[in-house]
Amino acid sequence: MTLPHTPDHEHDPNRDPEHNAAHAQDRSDDGHRPASEPPPLPASHAVVPPPPPTPSNKPTFSNWWPLLGGALIGLILRAIFSGEEDGRFSPMLPVFLLLAPLAVGAVTVYLAERVQPRSLGYYVLAPMISTCLFVLGSMAMLWEGAICAILILPVFMLVGAFGGLIMGVICRMKWKSRPTVYSFVALPVVLAAFGVGNETPQRFEHVERSVLIQAAPAEVWKHLLDADHIQAAEVDRAWMYRIGVPTPLAGVTHRSERGLVREVRMGKGIHFRQMSSDWQPQRYVRWQYLFEEDSVPAGALDDHVRIGGDYFDLRDTTYTLTPRGDATLLTIRMDYRVSTGFNWYTVPLADWLIGDFSEVILDFYRQRAQAG
Structure with a gap:
């Protein structure tokens, strides 16, 4: 019995390597991917390169x-x-x-x-x-x-x-x-x-403030000369005290051959004198400042803001009393010196601090005089 004839194209590919290679080449030529290559990834899983770094929209301080x-x-x-x-x-x-x-x-x-x-x-x-x-x-x-x-x-x-x-x-x-x-x-x-910018020009300025006190000039004058047992709560709202200047404790006046002498004591052991050879009772008094070597103990004040130092000094303070009926208009004028290479900043700063202090100290005298 004769077996049926099998066509060449139905031969087993495993038995005909040349035919298998040709068949794979034909599929590749027809646009089909060989079975040995992995299928392409879907579009949704394609790898997207990271964007280039851009400046952050807000400050990042994770790295200090x-x-x-x-x-x-x-x-x-x-x-x-x-x-x-x-x-x-x-x-x-x-x-x-x-x-x-x-x-x-x-x-x-x-x-x-x-x-x-x-x-x-x-x-x-x-x-x-x-x-x-x-x-x-x-x-x-x-x-x-x-x-x-x-x-x-x-x-x-x-x-x-x-x-x-x-x-x-x-x-x-x-x-x-x-x-x-x-x-x-x-x-x-x-x-x-090279010595550039080492100049320290001097500026002489003054601040003036006034307050109306419901008390006679004699009563106001008494408290101007003698202010003892000063409590911090009476004056500590002034900004110069808020930033660290010690508050005053007392200011007591006595007469001497040279005129009026006012002994001033402040916190941290600060002490100095206010001298006056120019005054009229119940009218005005002009104080000048006298600092000794031990007036400001070490560490009590910063050297750069020390009164009478190279950069700042209070020249004098004048109080004027003007009767206004049963009341008294008390005016303070404080003259000071600033000597820095950046007076454009220190002069307005000193003007603000001294002006603020003047308003607080005037209110201190007002409250004490009105309280009797």
Whole structure:
């Protein structure tokens, strides 16, 4: 019996390798994927490359080392500017007070930009935090007291933010940021070494305030000369006391050959005299200040704001009593001197603090005189 003939195209592919390879090639040529390749992923599972980094919309402070690095630069500069008050590296020179926080802000942003791009808000806020850390570090190192720190901190924060903005623009424009940040740090030292900005011009100013007291001039005059057992609650709302100046305890007057002498005692052992050779009873008195070597114990006041120091002094204080019927108009005039290289800031600041004090002390005399 004869078996039926099997066509060539029905041969077993396992028995005919050449036919199998040709068949796979034909499928590949027809646009079909060979069985050995994996099927393509669905479109919904396609791998999408991550977007390029973009500046964050808000300041990110998860990494604190740029802030600490900026503050450290400030402390290094403060250590350099720790010379004598009249020397080239005095901490009261404008080249330090303006350029040091500028460098702190620039270094902070430079270090942060090396990690990732930052936002405009970071350029402003991060340097402010760095300057605060810088000031706190100066206080911890006992280079500055609380009074100086509070008074100068607003300027430091604003200048630091400005330095951060400048460095942020430089980093975004792909300019040479490293040489620039080095220049920020070196600039105050170089300028101070050449004696730039070491002038301390003097400014003589005065503040005048008045209050109407429902008491006779004789009663007001009595309390002007003798104010004993002063309680902190009577005067501590004045801003100069809020920021750390000790409150007065007493001011008692006696006569001497030179005229009236008023012995003033304050907290933390501060004591001094007010002398007057120009007065008329129940009309006016002009006090001048006399400080001894031990009038202000060490640590009682910051050296930079000490009365009678190189940078600030109260020249005299005048009280004038003007009758107004049964009442008395009490006027105070305080003349003072400011001597810094940045009087554009210290004069308005002193004017505000002394004016605020004048209003508080006038109200103190008003309450005591009206109470009898």
